[in-house]
Amino acid sequence: xxxxxxxxxxxxxxLLQSSNVTQAAETLGLSQSAMSYNLARLRNxxxxxxxxxxxxxxxxxxxxxxLEEPLAHILGDVDRLFRRDMPFxxxxxxxxFSIALPDVGEADFAPLLLHKVRQEAPNVKLNFVPIGTLRIxxxxxxxxxxxxxxxxxxxxxxxxxxLLFHERFLSLYNPERIDRSEMDNLESWQALPHIVxxxxxxxxxxxxxxxGRNGQKCNVVATSSRIMLFPMLLKDAPLVATLPxxxxxxxxxxxxxxxxxxxxxxxxxxxxxxxxxxxxKSPAHTWLRQTIYESFRPSGDHS
Numbered sequence: 001x002x003x004x005x006x007x008x009x010x011x012x013x014x015l016l017q018s019s020n021v022t023q024a025a026e027t028l029g030l031s032q033s034a035m036s037y038n039l040a041r042l043r044n045x046x047x048x049x050x051x052x053x054x055x056x057x058x059x060x061x062x063x064x065x066x067l068e069e070p071l072a073h074i075l076g077d078v079d080r081l082f083r084r085d086m087p088f089x090x091x092x093x094x095x096x097f098s099i100a101l102p103d104v105g106e107a108d109f110a111p112l113l114l115h116k117v118r119q120e121a122p123n124v125k126l127n128f129v130p131i132g133t134l135r136i137x138x139x140x141x142x143x144x145x146x147x148x149x150x151x152x153x154x155x156x157x158x159x160x161x162x163l164l165f166h167e168r169f170l171s172l173y174n175p176e177r178i179d180r181s182e183m184d185n186l187e188s189w190q191a192l193p194h195i196v197x198x199x200x201x202x203x204x205x206x207x208x209x210x211x212g213r214n215g216q217k218c219n220v221v222a223t224s225s226r227i228m229l230f231p232m233l234l235k236d237a238p239l240v241a242t243l244p245x246x247x248x249x250x251x252x253x254x255x256x257x258x259x260x261x262x263x264x265x266x267x268x269x270x271x272x273x274x275x276x277x278x279x280x281k282s283p284a285h286t287w288l289r290q291t292i293y294e295s296f297r298p299s300g301d302h303s
Contacts, residue, residue, distance in 0.1 A: 011038040095284045096125040101149040103227040108247045113295035140276045153272040164296040166268040170248040170259040177238040183260040192240045195222040231255040
């Protein structure tokens with residue numbers, strides 16, 4: 001089969017747009033004989049007439065009509081590849097991005113991010129990937145994910161990162177099952193039944209880290225990597241869960257629970273955005289990162 005080239009694809013696009021060999025030649029600055037030669041090559045390459053005569057005019061074949069949209073995308077991508085000065089049109093962007101993030105991010109921030117994306121770039125697709133299922137740095141390197149969001153993300157020398165915010169923590173409980181006074185005293189708080197996040201969720205549980213540093217213990221009666229299950233459990237059982245403040249606050253509002261500052265020192269955790277440097281100057285990727293930054297800083301939730 002004859003090999004194709006970029007100029008041949010541009011000839012095909014011009015022919016499909018005009019359905020006229022002479023006009024297509026003028027569009028590309030070619031002679032009519034050169035465009036006729038290109039049309040013959042395309043017919044041989046694609047196994048289709050592309051243009052057929054109908055009376056005094058040429059018309060596109062049914063197969064040729066199916067080529068217009070994918071051809072426009074291909075040549076548009078090529079133009080963007082070689083012309084960084086081209087204006088970036090959000091409304092025309094058809095990128096698909098894979099974003100790795102923990103359950104907390106999916107529950108608390110992904111809805112706002114998706115809302116912003118749908119408003120600004122309705123043709124962009126987002127794929128949310130659980131961070132606990134991946135080798136994050138390898139996934140960034142092989143392109144299976146475009147950005148990663150989470151705590152303690154460092155990256156390699158060819159990765160870029162940006163601080164989104166510092167996350168603090170609150171204890172969440174049902175005031176109908178646990179007395180508020182028990183939440184303020186360290187000894188009574190430790191004695192309460194706790195449910196904690198298992199590390200299979202992709203990130204270490206901050207409560208266990210804090211207690212481990214201080215040589216303290218609390219009464220852990222249940223563990224789960226499914227954070228979205230926590231408010232249902234707390235609703236029906238006398239349990240305490242210490243969670244990121246943004247998520248604990250949202251759960252409290254939705255499920256009629258209450259929050260309290262845990263009576264143990266817990267350092268705020270830096271939540272980072274990580275990406276491969278090869279995407280650093282991509283207009284679409286730059287827009288995505290800025291949109292993530294705006295979405296992951298809800299007003300009033302973080303300092």
